[in-house]
Amino acid sequence: MRLILSRKGFDSSAGGCPSPVLPDGSLCVLPIPDASSGIRYDQVRFGERPLGKLVRDLSGGRVGAGDGAHLDPDLSAEAYPRAQGWRPLLGQTGSAQGHLRNQGVTAGDLFVFFGLFRRAEMHRRRWRFVPGSRPFHAIWGWLHVAEVRSVDDLAEDALPWARYHPHCHGRPDPGNTLYLASDGFRWSDCPDPVAGSGVFAGLAPTQVLTDPEGRLPTQWRLPSGFYPGEHRAPLSYHASPTRWRLEPPWCYLQCAARGQEFVLDLAAYPELEPWLAGLLRTDRGGQPRL
Numbered sequence: 001m002r003l004i005l006s007r008k009g010f011d012s013s014a015g016g017c018p019s020p021v022l023p024d025g026s027l028c029v030l031p032i033p034d035a036s037s038g039i040r041y042d043q044v045r046f047g048e049r050p051l052g053k054l055v056r057d058l059s060g061g062r063v064g065a066g067d068g069a070h071l072d073p074d075l076s077a078e079a080y081p082r083a084q085g086w087r088p089l090l091g092q093t094g095s096a097q098g099h100l101r102n103q104g105v106t107a108g109d110l111f112v113f114f115g116l117f118r119r120a121e122m123h124r125r126r127w128r129f130v131p132g133s134r135p136f137h138a139i140w141g142w143l144h145v146a147e148v149r150s151v152d153d154l155a156e157d158a159l160p161w162a163r164y165h166p167h168c169h170g171r172p173d174p175g176n177t178l179y180l181a182s183d184g185f186r187w188s189d190c191p192d193p194v195a196g197s198g199v200f201a202g203l204a205p206t207q208v209l210t211d212p213e214g215r216l217p218t219q220w221r222l223p224s225g226f227y228p229g230e231h232r233a234p235l236s237y238h239a240s241p242t243r244w245r246l247e248p249p250w251c252y253l254q255c256a257a258r259g260q261e262f263v264l265d266l267a268a269y270p271e272l273e274p275w276l277a278g279l280l281r282t283d284r285g286g287q288p289r290l
Contacts, residue, residue, distance in 0.1 A: 092167075
């Protein structure tokens with residue numbers, strides 16, 4: 001199984017700000033803006049809350065409630081009206097999809113999604129980021145791949161439940177690809193089955209990637225099992241040894257500022273399976289919402 005650390009959601013370039021950690025501790029991932037999408041922010045819900053006011057307030061008006069939202073990856077059934085047969089899915093194209101293809105990502109592999117977050121609060125009837133709080137990278141969801149489908153190769157009547165998705169609209173694009181979630185999976189360090197996709201309702205320490213002592217969100221502190229050493233390929237986009245520092249039980253990584261999909265072959269990193277099992281287990285402070 002390959003692990004793909006996949007960067008998704010608002011950030012300084014896409015949306016102009018982090019996604020919020022709400023006062024109840026929940027991770028509210030804001031889909032990036034997409035003028036060509038038929039989905040509007042006011043149509044997307046986080047629990048009972050439409051996203052329109054959140055994106056308008058937190059972006060300082062740069063993104064509006066009626067603007068198009070790139071709802072991708074789309075993991076939560078309650079986020080948007082669904083057709084019968086809906087399944088969680090991810091779309092990818094362009095250079096990011098080229099990288100996934102070159103890395104051999106296929107059915108059976110695991111996307112773990114991370115994004116940029118900052119704590120937020122309601123102040124005088126408007127959402128704002130908590131003064132003095134700092135942005136950080138954290139893991140917010142996952143998708144285990146059951147099928148990989150080329151959008152251009154879909155028959156006219158194939159996947160009718162997915163036709164709302166932003167990657168199912170637009171001009172022909174040979175790289176445009178859908179990754180459909182499995183119903184569930186297991187591996188040796190996780191004997192109980194894990195849901196094929198989900199989002200974390202809250203924030204647990206194991207989800208935080210940014211080094212708590214670091215100055216920037218891209219300064220990561222990871223389990224030492226991520227350290228590449230001399231005899232195994234590192235996390236893709238992170239081949240330079242100068243990016244890594246080993247100090248067990250941690251290793252420290254200067255994460256690439258560019259790139260969406262970072263791929264690691266778990267066959268060479270078996271010591272990471274307990275970490276993954278713990279991350280996806282439900283007996284933690286942040287309960288996965290399946």
